[in-house]
Amino acid sequence: MSSFASSIAKVFYGTLIHSVSVKEIEYISNGLLFVDVHGRIAKIVRDLPRDQFRDSLDGVHESKVVLLNDDQFVIPGFVDSHIHAPQYAYCGIGHDIPLLEWLDTLTFPHEAKFKDAAYARQVYSKAVARSLRNGTTSACWFATIHLDATKELVKVIEEQGQRAYVGKVNMNQNSPDFLKETTQSSVADTRSFIEYVNAINATLGLDTKPLVTPIITPRFAISCTPDLLTELGKLAVEFDLPIQTHLCENLNEIDVTLSLFPGSTTYTSVYADHGLLTHRSIMAHCVHMKDEEFQLMKDKRAGISHCASSNFNIKSGMANVRKMLEMDLKVGLGTDVAGGFSSSILDAFRTSRTCSIARSPDDSLLIPELFYLATMGGARVMELADTIGNFEVGKEFDAILVNTSVRHSPVDIFEHDTIRTKFEKYLFVGDDRNNEKVYVQGKEVRLPDL
Ligand code: GUN
Ligand code: FE
Numbered sequence: 160m161s162s163f164a165s166s167i168a169k170v171f172y173g174t175l176i177h178s179v180s181v182k183e184i185e186y187i188s189n190g191l192l193f194v195d196v197h198g199r200i201a202k203i204v205r206d207l208p209r210d211q212f213r214d215s216l217d218g219v220h221e222s223k224v225v226l227l228n229d230d231q232f233v234i235p236g237f238v239d240s241h242i243h244a245p246q247y248a249y250c251g252i253g254h255d256i257p258l259l260e261w262l263d264t265l266t267f268p269h270e271a272k273f274k275d276a277a278y279a280r281q282v283y284s285k286a287v288a289r290s291l292r293n294g295t296t297s298a299c300w301f302a303t304i305h306l307d308a309t310k311e312l313v314k315v316i317e318e319q320g321q322r323a324y325v326g327k328v329n330m331n332q333n334s335p336d337f338l339k340e341t342t343q344s345s346v347a348d349t350r351s352f353i354e355y356v357n358a359i360n361a362t363l364g365l366d367t368k369p370l371v372t373p374i375i376t377p378r379f380a381i382s383c384t385p386d387l388l389t390e391l392g393k394l395a396v397e398f399d400l401p402i403q404t405h406l407c408e409n410l411n412e413i414d415v416t417l418s419l420f421p422g423s424t425t426y427t428s429v430y431a432d433h434g435l436l437t438h439r440s441i442m443a444h445c446v447h448m449k450d451e452e453f454q455l456m457k458d459k460r461a462g463i464s465h466c467a468s469s470n471f472n473i474k475s476g477m478a479n480v481r482k483m484l485e486m487d488l489k490v491g492l493g494t495d496v497a498g499g500f501s502s503s504i505l506d507a508f509r510t511s512r513t514c515s516i517a518r519s520p521d522d523s524l525l526i527p528e529l530f531y532l533a534t535m536g537g538a539r540v541m542e543l544a545d546t547i548g549n550f551e552v553g554k555e556f557d558a559i560l561v562n563t564s565v566r567h568s569p570v571d572i573f574e575h576d577t578i579r580t581k582f583e584k585y586l587f588v589g590d591d592r593n594n595e596k597v598y599v600q601g602k603e604v605r606l607p608d609l
Pocket of ligand 1: 408495
């Protein structure tokens with residue numbers, strides 16, 4: 160066997176669909192995609208007739224080929240750039256209340272339960288399994304303030320095999336006593352958490368890129384004192400880490416923030432002033448942004464997680480994604496469970512479309528743009544555009560094998576359907592039942608029955 164052939168773990172033959180730019184989806188029909196033993200895409204060959212693809216296997220044994228039928232295609236895995244793992248337990252509840260009241264009455268009392276790591280494991284196992292089932296191969300998770308429970312979330316993600324950023328949440332002011340840290344314990348526990356994840360990653364072989372990365376996670380400016388924000392900014396530099404938080408979600412939240420930080424000119428500059436706005440920052444929502452705030456995001460190369468479903472549910476407003484794209488800001492989609500009621504990026508895709516039409520029908524987001532946001536956009540926001548997001552040689556293979564005609568499929572296929580209409584039906588009508596297989600770093604994820 161040639162060395163190329165022996166380096167290959169899997170080959171897909173059939174239709175591959177991915178974004179090549181924000182405006183363009185490429186449909187690779189009769190494609191051959193080789194995945195190597197490290198989970199990387201080694202080679203892609205286009206337009207090979209069905210009776211000839213064997214000639215292009217370059218010595219790879221046919222038993223390694225996943226042969227797709229006409230109702231199946233492979234797409235890049237979805238990126239959920241903002242989701243709260245503990246909130247999965249009450250997903251679907253409380254959508255009549257605006258943000259600050261929703262946090263006080265529902266979220267904070269619930270998150271306090273994560274003092275109990277065993278309870279955390281129960282909820283986190285389901286939250287991660289559901290996210291993977293929905294085709295999310297990469298996610299940016301908020302946990303809670305609790306160190307042990309956040310470690311539990313890392314263990315669950317490692318067991319289930321998702322690519323993830325995981326954050327221990329920081330809160331040391333304007334929070335109930337039962338969910339509040341001191342500055343000192345908040346910083347110390349964050350450092351312990353980072354060291355915990357780094358120690359796990361250090362045990363991996365050199366050929367395997369870690370799937371889980373710690374992320375600095377101040378809940379939002381309201382719940383952190385200036386000295387805590389400053390210390391977290393320093394930790395991000397010391398360990399070279401990404402950062403995630405909430406920004407300009409709700410008008411009332413903005414007023415409270417500006418009154419707490421009179422030295423900063425805008426909400427966005429509160430984070431910048433404390434070293435928390437970098438090219439690795441992921442800012443959720445950005446619904447009510449001044450022009451200068453978008454410009455500051457651009458200058459710092461910070462990313463945005465657009466959480467349309469949450470923004471409707473808890474009545475925050477409608478973000479101007481068209482403007483973000485025009486400014487070439489990095490933007491991806493977030494489910495924001497449990498502000499959002501669904502951990503499916505397909506739902507986020509649909510709600511983002513509705514949001515953009517409601518805002519401005521004449522320049523609403525088009526399907527290629529929305530699909531880009533769900534995959535490549537998220538990869539850019541995570542600063543992983545060189546690693547995931549679409550099918551390019553050298554990237555890691557994170558993907559969904561979609562089947563539009565499985566048993567109990569919500570999608571109905573007719574004779575006139577083409578691969579393009581099947582793909583579009585999946586985007587608008589499909590759900591996790593159509594996600595026949597999910598792959599992260601080339602490995603098939605075991606999808607549990609839920
Ligand atoms: N702002 C601060 N905390 C939260 C949260 O848990 N969810 C949402 N949607 N916004 C927040
Ligand atoms: Fe959120």
